[in-house]
Amino acid sequence: xxxxxxxxxxxxxAAGPKGRVPAPRRGxxxxxLSEGKRAERKLGWLLCAPAALVMLAxxxxxxxxxxxxxxxxxxxxxxxxxxxxxxSNYVTVLSNGYWWTAFGVTMLITVVTVAVELVLGMxxxxxxxxxxxxxxxxxxxxxxxxxxxxxxxxxxxxYAWTPGTGYLATLFGEGAPLTERAxxxxxxxxxxxxxxxxxxxxxxxxGLALVPEDLLKAASMDGASAxxxxxxxxxxxMKPAILVALLFxxxxxxxxxxxxFVLTAGANQTSSVSMxxxxxxxxxxxxxxxxxxxxxxxxxxxxxxxxxxxxxxxxAPGSTDEGGRR
Amino acid sequence: xxxxxxxxxSKSFPDGTVAVRxxxxxxxxxxxxxxxxxxxxxxxTTLNMIAGLEDITGGELxxxxxxxxxxAPRDRDIAMVFQSYALYPNMTVRENMAFPxxxxxxxxxxxxxxxSEAAKVLELTALLDRKPANLSGGQRQRVAMGRAIVRSPxxxxxxxxxxxxxxxxxxxxxxxxxxLQKKLGTTTVYVTHDQTEAMTLGDRVVIMRGGAVQQxxxxxxxxxxxxxxxxxxxxxxxxxxxxxxxxxxxKLRTAVGDVPLGDRIRRELTAEDAPRELILGIRPEHFxxxxxxxxxxxxxGTEFEAPVEIVESMGSDKYVYLTVEGERASAAELEELAxxxxxxxxTGSGSSLVTRLSAESTVAEGESRRIWFNLEKIHLFDPxxxxxxxxxxxxxxxxxxx
Numbered sequence: 001x002x003x004x005x006x007x008x009x010x011x012x013x014a015a016g017p018k019g020r021v022p023a024p025r026r027g028x029x030x031x032x033l034s035e036g037k038r039a040e041r042k043l044g045w046l047l048c049a050p051a052a053l054v055m056l057a058x059x060x061x062x063x064x065x066x067x068x069x070x071x072x073x074x075x076x077x078x079x080x081x082x083x084x085x086x087x088s089n090y091v092t093v094l095s096n097g098y099w100w101t102a103f104g105v106t107m108l109i110t111v112v113t114v115a116v117e118l119v120l121g122m123x124x125x126x127x128x129x130x131x132x133x134x135x136x137x138x139x140x141x142x143x144x145x146x147x148x149x150x151x152x153x154x155x156x157x158x159y160a161w162t163p164g165t166g167y168l169a170t171l172f173g174e175g176a177p178l179t180e181r182a183x184x185x186x187x188x189x190x191x192x193x194x195x196x197x198x199x200x201x202x203x204x205x206x207g208l209a210l211v212p213e214d215l216l217k218a219a220s221m222d223g224a225s226a227x228x229x230x231x232x233x234x235x236x237x238m239k240p241a242i243l244v245a246l247l248f249x250x251x252x253x254x255x256x257x258x259x260x261f262v263l264t265a266g267a268n269q270t271s272s273v274s275m276x277x278x279x280x281x282x283x284x285x286x287x288x289x290x291x292x293x294x295x296x297x298x299x300x301x302x303x304x305x306x307x308x309x310x311x312x313x314x315x316a317p318g319s320t321d322e323g324g325r326r
Numbered sequence: 327x328x329x330x331x332x333x334x335x336s337k338s339f340p341d342g343t344v345a346v347r348x349x350x351x352x353x354x355x356x357x358x359x360x361x362x363x364x365x366x367x368x369x370x371t372t373l374n375m376i377a378g379l380e381d382i383t384g385g386e387l388x389x390x391x392x393x394x395x396x397x398a399p400r401d402r403d404i405a406m407v408f409q410s411y412a413l414y415p416n417m418t419v420r421e422n423m424a425f426p427x428x429x430x431x432x433x434x435x436x437x438x439x440x441x442s443e444a445a446k447v448l449e450l451t452a453l454l455d456r457k458p459a460n461l462s463g464g465q466r467q468r469v470a471m472g473r474a475i476v477r478s479p480x481x482x483x484x485x486x487x488x489x490x491x492x493x494x495x496x497x498x499x500x501x502x503x504x505x506l507q508k509k510l511g512t513t514t515v516y517v518t519h520d521q522t523e524a525m526t527l528g529d530r531v532v533i534m535r536g537g538a539v540q541q542x543x544x545x546x547x548x549x550x551x552x553x554x555x556x557x558x559x560x561x562x563x564x565x566x567x568x569x570x571x572x573x574x575x576x577k578l579r580t581a582v583g584d585v586p587l588g589d590r591i592r593r594e595l596t597a598e599d600a601p602r603e604l605i606l607g608i609r610p611e612h613f614x615x616x617x618x619x620x621x622x623x624x625x626x627g628t629e630f631e632a633p634v635e636i637v638e639s640m641g642s643d644k645y646v647y648l649t650v651e652g653e654r655a656s657a658a659e660l661e662e663l664a665x666x667x668x669x670x671x672x673t674g675s676g677s678s679l680v681t682r683l684s685a686e687s688t689v690a691e692g693e694s695r696r697i698w699f700n701l702e703k704i705h706l707f708d709p710x711x712x713x714x715x716x717x718x719x720x721x722x723x724x725x726x727x728x
Contacts, residue, residue: 217379218412222426222473223400232425236416 063298069291076285089292099293101269102276105185109272110253113192117249118242120193121200128201129208146198154262157191161263181268188270191259196252200245207241208234240312247308251301273297328390328480328513329355330376336384337371337537345371347537348385356511358504360528362518363560364666368537369517370485376515377483378402389480400429405474409486411466413458413473419445420454423472430477444476447506464495471506481513488523500526521561525549533557535662551722555712556659558607558705564645564680565663568655571606571706578706578725580606581652582630582679582699588726591706594715604715605655607705610645613681615689616696627700635678637691646689648679648697657709701725 033041073085093099124142131138145153160168163176177183211234219229235242257274260266266275277297281290330353337346346368353359361369374380376387378399387395394402405426413422420441427437445451448468458466467487474482487503488496504527507514518524524531525545533540533548533556541553545561552558558566571578571585576592578585585606587595594600616629632648639645654677681697689695702724706715716722 212410212412214408214410214412215414217377217399218406218408218473219414219425220379220399221377221404221406223429224425225400228429233414236414239416 066291066294066298069287070295072288074286074288074291076287085288089288090296093289093292093296098271098276099273102271102273105270106254106256106272106274108185109189109192109256110250113189113196113253114246114249116189116193117197117200118246120197121204121245124197124201125204125208128205142201143198145195146202148195150195150258151262153195154191154259157187157194157259158263161187178264179268181270184264184268184270188256188259188263191263192253192256195259196249200249203245203248204238204241207238207245210241211237243308243312247305250304250308254301254304255297273300329353329357330481330513330515331388332372332376332385333388334385335372335375335382335387337368337375337380338383345537346375349539351532351539351542353513353515356513358507358514358516358527358529360516360518360524360531361534362521362524362531363534363540364662365519366536367534369519369534371537372534373406373483373485373515373517376481377404377406403477403479404481404483405477405479406483406485407467407470407474407487409489411458411470411490413466413469415458418455418457419450419461419469419472422458422469423450423476426473426477440476441472444472447475447509448472448502463491464499467491467499468502471503475506475510475512478510479512481515482507484514484516486518487516489518489520496523503527522563525561531561533560535659551717551720552705552714553717554659554714555605555607555657555707555709556663558707558714559660559663562609564610564682566607566609566705567679567681568660568707569606569608569650569679570653570655571604573600573602573604578604578606581650581677582632582697583628585628585701585704585725588724590718590723590727591715591725601708601710603709605657605660605707605709607707608679608699609703610680610682612700612703613646613679613683614698614700615683615687616698618684618687619698624698626702627698629696629698631694631696632679633694634689634691637689639685641685643685644683644687644689646681646683646687646695648681648695650677650679652677655709657707657712659712 070089071084071086072082073089074082128135128139128142158178160166161176161178163169163174169177177187215233215237216229219233224232255274256272257278260270260272260275261278264270266272266279271279273293274297277290277293280286280293284290330351332349332351332353334348334350335346336344336348338344349368349372351359361372363369371380375382376389378394378397378401382395386393389402389404414425417425423441423444424437427440432440441454442451445454448471450465450468450472453461453465453469458469461469467490470487484503488499491499500523503516516523516527518527528545530542531545531548532542535556541548541557543551548557548561552561555568559568569580569582571580573595576587576595578587614623616624632650634646635649636647637644638647683689683697703722704716704725705722706725707713708715714722716724716727718727
């Protein structure tokens with residue numbers, strides 16, 4: 001590949017169709033690529049290759065392998081009975097009550113935690129955005145829960161709710177809240193919300209920075225109250241940032257695992273789909289059924305991502321303008 | 327519609343910095359007033375205080391006779407146009423303009439009617455259903471004005487509304503603003519850093535520097551009778567020439583020759599504490615090619631000879647840059663003005679004079695030329711405080727006044 005030819009071609013193209021630079025003119029349209037252009041493309045592919053290979057090795061292969069496993073009867077307790085069964089594992093899982101209970105629990109946790117986190121996160125973001133005195137302190141302290149390892153935080157919640165010794169358990173009187181379904185779910189959600197609201201706030205704060213100060217001033221001149229400024233001016237302008245925050249949190253929340261693992265271990269029908277998949281795959285050693293569940297979780301997450309990306313698509317064009325331009 | 331009165335209005339911040347100091351200003355009902363000054367002079371802060379977007383820390387602000395210091399912006403019934411236009415990106419032009427009316431809970435028909443009226447005035451009718459992102463700068467600017475006028479507020483506040491437009495459009499929009507203000511007759515306060523805008527638009531101009539008002543008056547009056555060095559240097563393009571002048575035997579020794587002084591100035595200069603050095607200010611148009619003037623005119627001024635550096639022919643007249651020897655004029659005001667325009671533009675800090683001569687002049691670059699200037703039009707400033715010494719009862723009287 002010759003460097004010279006590449007630079008020449010670049011220059012002709014930069015000059016546009018009028019070709020103000022006196023260089024040999026190439027044909028317009030999609031006629032065969034010039035040598036330099038082809039070399040450039042090849043270089044592009046080569047530069048991408050390492051990253052692409054790593055991606056294939058660490059994501060594509062496990063995904064495809066679990067899809068392959070999900071199509072087999074494969075229980076490590078009965079390794080001799082391994083055989084290809086097509087979609088029958090899917091039929092088993094999707095017609096099973098435990099799966100749907102876990103699915104319901106997961107959806108409940110996802111919807112409730114994300115909704116509460118959005119509201120609290122927005123409030124926290126506004127506080128962090130507006131504080132002038134001790135800004136660093138406020139931001140740091142708000143982010144502490146997010147900095148604690150989930151399992152550690154989950155254990156502290158568990159001890160807090162342990163009857164007899166936990167301060168929260170004593171505060172709320174007799175009984176063992178982690179052993180009853182409703183209260184256990186509530187505690188799981190509380191732990192989730194406590195842990196990830198700062199993350200939500202962080203993402204929303206980036207969105208708040210997108211709202212030009214003049215826009216809020218203009219709204220107050222136009223007669224908007226603080227609430228009207230928030231709903232009619234800030235929220236619409238922040239929409240892309242809100243969607244990003246929701247996407248990240250929804251995907252995360254749908255895969256909820258650590259808090260449940262530590263707090264209840266899935267007892268009393270508090271399993272999420274991840275918990276159920278783990279129990280089947282690792283504890284039950286049923287690679288076929290476990291993989292099927294993993295693939296189903298993967299599909300659900302893909303659907304969530306797809307829906308959000310669709311939403312971005314319509315949100316992006318209207319809001320890309322004023323934001324940054326002054 | 328209403329009058330606006332600023333009574334010793336001040337703004338200071340907790341850390342002690344004073345942004346605006348004791349501004350006294352009475353804006354009559356329907357008047358178009360321009361606040362102008364270099365950046366950081368407090369003009370925008372003053373406007374924001376009138377709007378209610380900044381707290382007033384001292385003095386009183388009255389709109390239509392009513393004290394509004396502690397009223398929220400929404401309760402003051404004034405509209406504002408921002409430099410960034412501040413259009414709501416998620417709303418169409420129609421919704422943007424209807425926004426203040428919707429907040430005021432007007433019924434749909436009235437809103438529709440008012441919006442379409444305003445759109446017609448500003449020629450926005452065809453754009454009503456577009457989003458701000460799909461408008462040009464000039465169109466956005468008009469929408470911002472539309473949003474201000476639909477409410478028929480007591481007053482308009484405009485914060486550098488034309489600064490984001492390109493030069494040609496700015497001139498065009500200037501006439502739009504001017505015409506609109508005359509048509510509506512609404513009290514308007516307009517902030518700009520551009521002295522041309524200030525001169526062309528306003529009924530009265532308020533020149534500010536360092537948070538304090540320097541001079542208030544109609545544009546022509548400020549141009550003819552600047553109260554101090556700062557006003558003299560700020561108003562006018564190209565700006566006034568400033569030369570160092572030493573007082574000697576009742577005369578001024580300057581780089582353009584000796585300047586005789588009239589009795590009145592001489593009397594002022596004999597005082598104990600009178601300055602021994604002055605700054606002489608001459609506007610470019612008060613120079614003329616000495617070969618082109620008649621004897622009667624010649625008697626009113628004096629002549630000097632200087633090498634011609636550059637000739638810029640404008641067609642109607644010629645801008646001629648002359649090199650002069652001698653000490654540079656120096657004063658705090660001149661340095662501030664130079665910093666504001668970017669130094670090289672201001673003749674006071676260089677040793678070159680800008681003159682505007684008749685187109686008939688045969689002046690050529692490189693030659694040495696006799697140039698006449700009008701002694702009745704020169705200004706003399708005290709470098710220590712910038713005061714215009716030639717000003718007598720508010721009128722500039724020149725150097726020869728007796």
